[in-house]
Amino acid sequence: MENFKYFMPTEVYFGKDIIQEKKELFKGLGKKAYIITYKLPGRHYSLEDVQAVLDEFGIEYRIEFGIEENPSTETVEKAAAEVRDWGADFIIGIGGGSPMDAAKAIGVLLKNPDKKGIDLYTDGTLESIPIIGIPTTAGTGSEVTGFSVLTRNDLDTKQAIKSHIFPKYAFLDAKYLMEMPLRLTCATCIDALCHCIESYISTAGSELSRSLCEIGFQYFAKSIDDMRTVIGDPERAQSKTPYTYETRENHMMVSLIGGMCNAQTGTCLPHGMSYALTHNKHIPHGLACGLLIAEYLKTFKEPQNVARVEKAVHLCGFKDLDEFADFIDMMLLLKSDITPTPEEIEEYTREFCEQKHRFARHPEPAGYEEVKRIYTNSLLNKKH
Ligand SMILES: [Fe+2]
Incomplete structure (x- = not known):
């Protein structure tokens, strides 16, 4: 160890x-x-x-x-x-x-x-x-x-x-949390989940912090049925208290654990890359991270990292990364078209890659091509 x-x-x-x-x-x-x-x-x-x-x-x-x-x-x-x-x-x-x-x-x-x-x-x-x-x-x-x-x-x-x-x-x-509306619930919950996932993947993670992240994933998994039901039921979605108390508790645990692990490791590429979307396109923080997280998880090639991603996705309650990606897409609830132009993506990529420290805890070699691919596949090749 x-x-x-x-x-x-x-x-x-x-x-x-x-x-x-x-x-x-x-x-x-x-x-x-x-x-x-x-x-x-x-x-x-x-x-x-x-x-x-x-x-x-x-x-x-x-x-x-x-x-x-x-x-x-x-x-x-x-x-x-x-x-x-x-x-x-x-x-x-x-x-x-x-x-x-x-x-x-x-x-x-x-x-x-x-x-x-x-x-x-x-x-x-x-x-x-x-x-x-x-x-x-x-x-x-x-x-x-x-x-x-x-x-x-x-x-x-x-x-x-x-x-x-x-x-x-x-x-x-x-x-x-009971009266928090649907949209804010989804955006903040994705943020908490991304803290857990990014900490789990980070090279700064330890046996202890990763064990905690795994518990966070399991609390998220407990909430997905209720999340799906509310998003599919306009009456509940617009009610004063859309989610059950149990779901709120589960989300609070994901957030608590995400914070505790983030405090040990910091975040990884999705958070770093999300800032350009929040700054330039005014996309709320959690949603900006959520837009990038699935394509980020698809970039891994080395077997131990692929296995780690698979374990995270399974513990979150999904059979594979595609099912995870579909669920996150559903939670994004984007109303407006936020698609940047290819030139804007070039610019975000360039600016991000200038900050070398952003790659410090990423477990595989990565640079301009990988970052551009995550932005492009998340934002251009996918219709939200
Ligand atoms: Fe965050």
Whole structure:
């Protein structure tokens, strides 16, 4: 067996009404909490649960609703400046990746008041005040990773901050997913599945992280019948709670495991290649990864990698890669034509291949031809 390291310092609490059950943990973090979340048209159950606990213990709090999707350096800098004098003891990030990633970056700026936003990208030694991550989607896994990805307007790109900031606690309650609509469910679930698959294939994977990925695949497999039923049933698809509680729990496990494994290995080609689609064609992150994942899995030639892909596909509940590809296609639910031109594909390929580090954990020789083939077969040779 090869040597490996596995580092996951976040305490994970999973289950129905888990925030209420573990409320004492909030008390241990201090007297002032800064909450970062987003506004919802209906009830915000996770926020209500957090507020109930904070009120019960007399913990003062402020709520920030104004963090945008893919928060920028300027946004986290401004938020930190606004609460610095007030003196938050800890931060609670409630939502998808954006509020939780923002919470980590703001936590660093609050812990290090002399630092500017730009320092987040250069100093990997900076620590944060304690963070609590509470996911309301099942995709990003940010509640169990050290990653915080921000938008850098100065470079017109997204970039992870240099420090790894793992939340102190992650509270995962599948009831917060119940009213998530079909489209967001599919996009985030594909993202979580891609984290598991890419980590499983990555050369940075270990016996331990791959065993976890295999458990993630099995939770995904448990959800596919319900996924198929909902997509084929317009009444359920449009209902307030399209999926069963069991499906939501299964997806939350895929997301949790995807995050835990992603934290060990990082992602692979599909994630790296997806950024051009999100940036240029505004395709949501999970869908952009989903568009590429099946063709990526078809590129492998070496027997041990082909066997690994086959095992992943079987554990996910499919007889072969074609059946897997059809299922992912169904989940994409694309409304508009996102087909890039052959020239655009050339451009994405060129830009991607300039970033040599993107290939570092890919287990076979790959370069321009392979990347172009994945883009072309995924986007041009296939009608979505
Ligand atoms: Fe992702």
